[in-house]
Amino acid sequence: MSAAGDTATAVDFCGIALAHPVINASGTFDAIAARRAFGDALIERFPFAAFVSKTVTVAPRQGNPPPRLWELPAGLMNSIGLPNKGLEGYLALDLPELAALPVPLIVNVMGFSRDEVATLVSAFAGRDEVAALELNVSCPNVETGMVMGADPGEIGRLMSAVRPLTDKPLIVKLTPNASDVPAVALAAEREGADAVSLINTIRGMALDPRTGEPWLGGTTGGVSGSAVRAIALAQVRSVSDAVDIPIIGMGGVSRGRHAGELIAAGATLVAVGTESFRDPSAGARIASELALAVDAPHHSGWGPRGR
Numbered sequence: 001m002s003a004a005g006d007t008a009t010a011v012d013f014c015g016i017a018l019a020h021p022v023i024n025a026s027g028t029f030d031a032i033a034a035r036r037a038f039g040d041a042l043i044e045r046f047p048f049a050a051f052v053s054k055t056v057t058v059a060p061r062q063g064n065p066p067p068r069l070w071e072l073p074a075g076l077m078n079s080i081g082l083p084n085k086g087l088e089g090y091l092a093l094d095l096p097e098l099a100a101l102p103v104p105l106i107v108n109v110m111g112f113s114r115d116e117v118a119t120l121v122s123a124f125a126g127r128d129e130v131a132a133l134e135l136n137v138s139c140p141n142v143e144t145g146m147v148m149g150a151d152p153g154e155i156g157r158l159m160s161a162v163r164p165l166t167d168k169p170l171i172v173k174l175t176p177n178a179s180d181v182p183a184v185a186l187a188a189e190r191e192g193a194d195a196v197s198l199i200n201t202i203r204g205m206a207l208d209p210r211t212g213e214p215w216l217g218g219t220t221g222g223v224s225g226s227a228v229r230a231i232a233l234a235q236v237r238s239v240s241d242a243v244d245i246p247i248i249g250m251g252g253v254s255r256g257r258h259a260g261e262l263i264a265a266g267a268t269l270v271a272v273g274t275e276s277f278r279d280p281s282a283g284a285r286i287a288s289e290l291a292l293a294v295d296a297p298h299h300s301g302w303g304p305r306g307r
């Protein structure tokens, strides 16, 4: 499917017109590297209806020491550690290239304090190239020690601090490593979030079989891929019961049927992550499979969830 898409699959997400409901999950598709590898073919047949950039932090980050990946029987565990050029580097080097993509750009940001998140949101507020911001709240607030996305009070205070700083849609990317994810989603909605996205990776660990010590340089890592799909489905469903704002569902999607299931559970958009490492054009394939399933006259299953 081309980026222009098929009008039957077009979707409005927070006022952003998208050709179809399949986007990428942050950090799992490097559009700049892919363009270098595939050239204009990537632009002509961009696999996603919007592009979500890898997490940007205020200061540049090296990421975690290696090893950074551990393969699971049905998924992947990573401790990449959010390497990035930092805000200034992103604005100067990445943003001009990403703005040339044929689809709307969603910038994913993460701060280690409310002030840092405010700095990031303000920096993108006036950028016409940016359609929306996704707030990655899976890290601890250095001021309180609490993971921002794990606590409804933390997320409420964060949203009330940053909501006034921009008119752009703010998407809160929820962490599954929380005791009450719907409560966090509801707090985000009450303080002005336009959408929520879930799930981020689930904390896990692997031991080096030779030493019995943690394999990953970051000690623990984030589990993604098929292994987390049932968890994603359950969390999307419970968040959908709690909020009225749109949901971006993700976690283990590798086929149109999986995307359709997340939509049936309450998602408006579906993001593809780990599967893109195996198949860089997975987004386009999944969007086509989803469109075929939705269009099939005999199909009685996956419509959007009636709420």
Ligand SMILES: Cc1cc2nc3c(=O)[nH]c(=O)nc-3n(C[C@H](O)[C@H](O)[C@H](O)COP(=O)(O)O)c2cc1C
Binding pocket: 025, 026, 027, 028, 054, 055, 076, 078, 080, 082, 108, 136, 173, 199, 200, 201, 223, 224, 225, 226, 228, 250, 251, 252, 253, 271, 272, 273, 274, 275
């Ligand atoms: C290698 C890798 C890097 C990731 N980097 C980020 C990131 O920079 N920011 C973020 O919010 N999520 C990041 N994620 C999480 C994904 O966006 C997504 O929430 C998660 O992997 C679940 O989707 P999946 O099972 O389809 O991969 C990363 C995941 C992987 C596997």
